[in-house]
Every structure is written in structure tokens, then in C-alpha cells.
Amino acid sequence: MKKYPLLFSLFSPVVWAETVIEHNTDPISFERHSQAVKFEQNVVKNSQKPTAYQPAYSFNQNVEQQINQAILSQDWATLEPLLSRYPQTENFDPLLWHYAHAALAYAKKDHQTAVFHYRQLLAKNPSLVYPRFDLALILAEDQQFRAAEQEFKAIQAHLPPELAKIARNTQAQIAEIEAWQPDFYLQYTQTDNVNNASSSPIVNVNGRIFRKNADSLPQSAKGVRYGLGLSKFHNVKGNHFAGLTLNYSGIYYWDNRDYREQSVSVSPSYSYRTADYRVAFSPFIEQNWLGSSRYNVQFGATLNGLRYLNSQWLVSGSFTHLQKRYFEELTASRYNSYQHQLSGGVQWQAVKNGRFFANLNGVREIAREKAQSSNKWLARIGAVFQGERWATQASIGFGKRYFADKHYLFGYKRLDTEYQANLSVWNRTWHWRGIVPKLNFRYQKIDSNIADFYSRQNKEVFFTLEKLF
Known part of the structure; x- marks a missing residue:
């Protein structure tokens, strides 16, 4: 029998917010587990080395041979009816019956049932090494790390x-997964609209023309974006995990320091993880600086999850409650708010090295000033492809933002339409100590019905250095 090491997929909850900087826009790594266990059951002796339970008797040879053959050939449709009548046969072997049920359950990716039958088998005969070895692998694949380690220890x-x-x-994989996971990125950036301003030099308020000063027009800036994070999660018991994520990020503009940004966030988490799905709850708090002053603090919690439907399809979703508190008194009187954010996504592994994804996000923001309250939705579709050397990721997005009350100057409600495009290209063979250079293009355009204030566009072509640990 040939066994394969396990491949584990990680999902780290990310708080989705309107102002988040996405240095990696692929929301979830779609990597299914390789089959950890290949069941082999032989009654007769042959040159192939057995790797599991073998019955000690040769009674009911015909039915037992059929069960063994069905397992070896992975003929699960034949195995199921055989198992239903096997208990009525003479000299029924309960060990073989449990073992075959474990194989059938694992083939259906029903880890819980497979574990149950293995435990029943081992309760009857604790000295069986190979079933306990397979049980340990299934437990590890099902994210029950502590239980898997106990089984490995018993037979090592x-x-x-x-x-x-x-x-x-x-x-070793389990230890690596549960160790502190660092994240790092560095990006040179150059923008001609660091203040997200409309390029219109005038404001037309019901026929009255006002001319903007220089500070109200788009300003250019050059600098670097950076980020450093640490995350860790630990299997406490069963499928239950505790985690912690720490992040520090920012933007440093050396020629326009008023728009420098810094952010520090802390997020503990609880998650329930299996081979087929994840559910996580993550409270968080984040402190932001603009220039050299504290700008706002954000806090709340996120509930998210994902499920593998099969080897090709993955669905995910999240809900976030977010509170924003500004330090400047006038800003706080208008913009202090809370948000409800809801998102859903689907991924399709179309080919071995390529996948498509689609996301839909919705945000309801309730601000102190009703005219600043809004409902927003944004849809995004994209694809990721990784060849032997070159890899690329591309996405486009479209959304609307509807404001709740009339603008204080114009007398009607603001409505924004948003367009997005993102493209990243990198060579998988170009790296140094895990640091990978990527060429990126990002485009954002907002068309507002109050164009003189809020219509704008941003285009960036930039390099990033990302650390893949």
C-alpha cells in the first residue's frame, strides 16, 4: 500500500472593510486534501504488503473475498449491499465489518463515521497497528490534531x-501549521490622487460656481506600502481551535507626509475546523493613524466560514459588525458609525492549475449624520492561473453605493457607481528566501452624481515583494 503525506488548507479570517489594502486579492487558497488513506484488505497471502486489519479466519470465504475485492477495487456500490447482509452470515467477523464500513465512509468523505468504525474496531482489538495508523491519518486530515498525535504515539x-x-x-506538518505564521509585504507605490479627490476644478451648487483651492484637487505622492503580521492557531481538543492574529501595516509617502497611514490590529479567534468546512468567530480592534495623529479606532467581530462542496467547488461567507470612532470632534460628529458587512463567495477549480472565483459584498453603514449613511454592494469576478513558471491573477469589480439622505449642499441624495480592475503577474521561480516579486496593476473609478466632489479615478502600476513562508 502506498500512503501519501497530508496537504492541509488554511483559512484565516480577514476583516473586510471599505478601506482595506489587499496585497493579496485571492481570498481563499483552494487546495483539497490528498487522500491520506488507501484501504487494502487481503485475506489470502500474497506478495503485496498488507497495511491494515486482516481477519485471522477463512470462514465465509466467498462473502469475505467479495468484501475484500470491493475494497481493493474501490467498488463502493458493490461493498454497501455486501455489508448489509454480512452480519447474518455464519462466523461473522465484526472487525472486518467495522473496517469495511470505515473504508466506505472515508470514500464518501464522511470522516466522522470512518473514525467511529475505526474506534469500534480498535476497542475490540487494541493491538492492531495498521488500522490505528490509518485512524491517525484520518484524524489529522479532519483537523483533530491532538487526537491524531495520541494515536501516532501509541504505535510509534x-x-x-x-x-x-x-x-x-x-x-511535523501539524507542528508547522500550529507554529507562529509570519506574513510580510513591501510595495513601492506612486499615485496622482493620494487624497481621493475629484479632478474637477470647480463645484457647481445649483448654478453657483465655486472654485477649489489646490488642497482640494488631486495630489500626487510617492512612497511604500508595508505590512507585517503574525498569526497562530492551536487545536485545543477535537475540532476546536483557538487563534490570535497581530497586524501592523501602513503607507509611507516621503513627499506628502500628511497622508501617511499606520494601522495596528489585534484579533483573537475561535474556530471549528474539519476536513470539509470551517467556522470561525473573531473579535478585533484596530487603531489607525493619519499623518502623525490618531485618526480613528475600529472594533467589532466577524463570523465566517467555508465549505468544500467537492473537489472542484468551494463556497464561503462572512458577517462582520464594525464600529468606527473618530478622534477629531467635528469628524466624529458626522462620521462616527457602525457597519454591518455581509459577503459570500464561490470558487471553481476548473483545471489543476487554474480556478475562477466570484464574490458579492454588501455593507450597510449607519453614521451620525444621516447623509453619510449608506448601503453599498460590490460584485467581483476573477481567475487565478499558475503555470510551471509564470502565474497570474486578474479580477474585475462593479458596485453601487446609495446614500440615505440629501446632501447638505446639493439637496439630493448621493449615488456612486464603482468600477475596479486588478492584475498581478509573477514568476514562480524568481524568489529569494521566500520573497517573491510581483508586478501589479490596480484601477479604481468612481462615478458620482455629485461629480465635482466625489467622482475620481486611481491607476497604479507597482511592484510588491511578498514573503511566502
């Missing part, structure tokens, strides 16, 4: 060299 002195190596590799 009895495993043959090739299986001992797989056990050590799996335990």
Missing part, C-alpha cells in the same frame, strides 16, 4: 520504517 514503536516516516512527516 511498532511502525515499519516507511510508515514511521509518514507519521513523522504528518506530525
Whole structure:
């Protein structure tokens, strides 16, 4: 029997907010687990090395041979009816029955049932090494790391060299997953609209023309975006995990320091993780600076999850409640607010090295000044492709933002239409100590019915250096 090391997919909850800087716009890494267990059941002796339970008797040879053959050939449609009548046969072997049910359950990706039957088998005969080894792999694949380690520990002195190596590799993967995970990115950026201003030099208020001063027009800036994060999660018991994420990020403009930004955030989390789905709850708090002054503080909580429908399809969703508090008194009197953010997404693994994704996000913001309250939705579609050397990721987005009350100057409600485009290209062979250079293009355009104030566009072509740990 040939065994394979496990491949684990990680999902780290990210607080989605309107002002977030996405240095990696791929929301979720779509990587299904490789099959950790290949069941082999042989009654008769042959040259192939057995890797699991073998019945000690040869009674009911015909039914047992059929069950064994069905397992070896992975003929699950045949196995199921065989198991239903096997308990009525003479000299029924409960160990074989539990083992076959475990194989059938695992084929259906029903990890819970597979674990149940393995535990029943081992309760009857605790000395069986190979079933306990397979149980440990299934537990690890189902994210039950502590239970998997207990099973490995119980048989580590009895495993043959090739299986001992797989056990050590799996335990090393678990230790690596639960270690502190660093994240780093650095980006040179140049923009001609750092203040997100409309390029119109005038404001037409019901026929009255006002001319903007220089500070109200788009301003250019050059600098770097940067980010450093640390995250960790730990399997406490069963499928229950505790986690912590720390992030520090910002933008440093050396020729327009008034628009420098810094952000520090802390987010503990609880998650329930299995091979097929994840659910996580993450409270958070974030402090932001603009220039050299504290700008606002944001806090709230996110509930999110994902589910693998099969080897090709993944769905995800999240809900966030967010509170914003500004430090400047006049700004706070208008913009202090709370938000409800709802998002959903789907990914399709169309080919081995390529996938498509689609996301729909909605935000309801209630601000102190009713004219600043709004409802917003944004839809985005994209694709990721990774060849042997080159990889690319592209997405486009479209959205609307509806404001709740009339603008204080213009006397009618503001309505914004948003367009987005993102493109990243990188060579998978170009890296140094895990640092990968990427060429990026980002475009954003907002068409507002109050164009003189709020219509704007931003185009950026920039390099990033991202650390892949």
C-alpha cells in the first residue's frame, strides 16, 4: 500500500472593510486534501504488503473475498449491499465489518463515521497497528490534531520504517501549521490622487460656481506600502481551535507626509475546523493613524466560514459588525458609525492549475449624520492561473453605493457607481528566501452624481515583494 503525506488548507479570517489594502486579492487558497488513506484488505497471502486489519479466519470465504475485492477495487456500490447482509452470515467477523464500513465512509468523505468504525474496531482489538495508523491519518486530515498525535504515539514503536516516516512527516506538518505564521509585504507605490479627490476644478451648487483651492484637487505622492503580521492557531481538543492574529501595516509617502497611514490590529479567534468546512468567530480592534495623529479606532467581530462542496467547488461567507470612532470632534460628529458587512463567495477549480472565483459584498453603514449613511454592494469576478513558471491573477469589480439622505449642499441624495480592475503577474521561480516579486496593476473609478466632489479615478502600476513562508 502506498500512503501519501497530508496537504492541509488554511483559512484565516480577514476583516473586510471599505478601506482595506489587499496585497493579496485571492481570498481563499483552494487546495483539497490528498487522500491520506488507501484501504487494502487481503485475506489470502500474497506478495503485496498488507497495511491494515486482516481477519485471522477463512470462514465465509466467498462473502469475505467479495468484501475484500470491493475494497481493493474501490467498488463502493458493490461493498454497501455486501455489508448489509454480512452480519447474518455464519462466523461473522465484526472487525472486518467495522473496517469495511470505515473504508466506505472515508470514500464518501464522511470522516466522522470512518473514525467511529475505526474506534469500534480498535476497542475490540487494541493491538492492531495498521488500522490505528490509518485512524491517525484520518484524524489529522479532519483537523483533530491532538487526537491524531495520541494515536501516532501509541504505535510509534511498532511502525515499519516507511510508515514511521509518514507519521513523522504528518506530525511535523501539524507542528508547522500550529507554529507562529509570519506574513510580510513591501510595495513601492506612486499615485496622482493620494487624497481621493475629484479632478474637477470647480463645484457647481445649483448654478453657483465655486472654485477649489489646490488642497482640494488631486495630489500626487510617492512612497511604500508595508505590512507585517503574525498569526497562530492551536487545536485545543477535537475540532476546536483557538487563534490570535497581530497586524501592523501602513503607507509611507516621503513627499506628502500628511497622508501617511499606520494601522495596528489585534484579533483573537475561535474556530471549528474539519476536513470539509470551517467556522470561525473573531473579535478585533484596530487603531489607525493619519499623518502623525490618531485618526480613528475600529472594533467589532466577524463570523465566517467555508465549505468544500467537492473537489472542484468551494463556497464561503462572512458577517462582520464594525464600529468606527473618530478622534477629531467635528469628524466624529458626522462620521462616527457602525457597519454591518455581509459577503459570500464561490470558487471553481476548473483545471489543476487554474480556478475562477466570484464574490458579492454588501455593507450597510449607519453614521451620525444621516447623509453619510449608506448601503453599498460590490460584485467581483476573477481567475487565478499558475503555470510551471509564470502565474497570474486578474479580477474585475462593479458596485453601487446609495446614500440615505440629501446632501447638505446639493439637496439630493448621493449615488456612486464603482468600477475596479486588478492584475498581478509573477514568476514562480524568481524568489529569494521566500520573497517573491510581483508586478501589479490596480484601477479604481468612481462615478458620482455629485461629480465635482466625489467622482475620481486611481491607476497604479507597482511592484510588491511578498514573503511566502
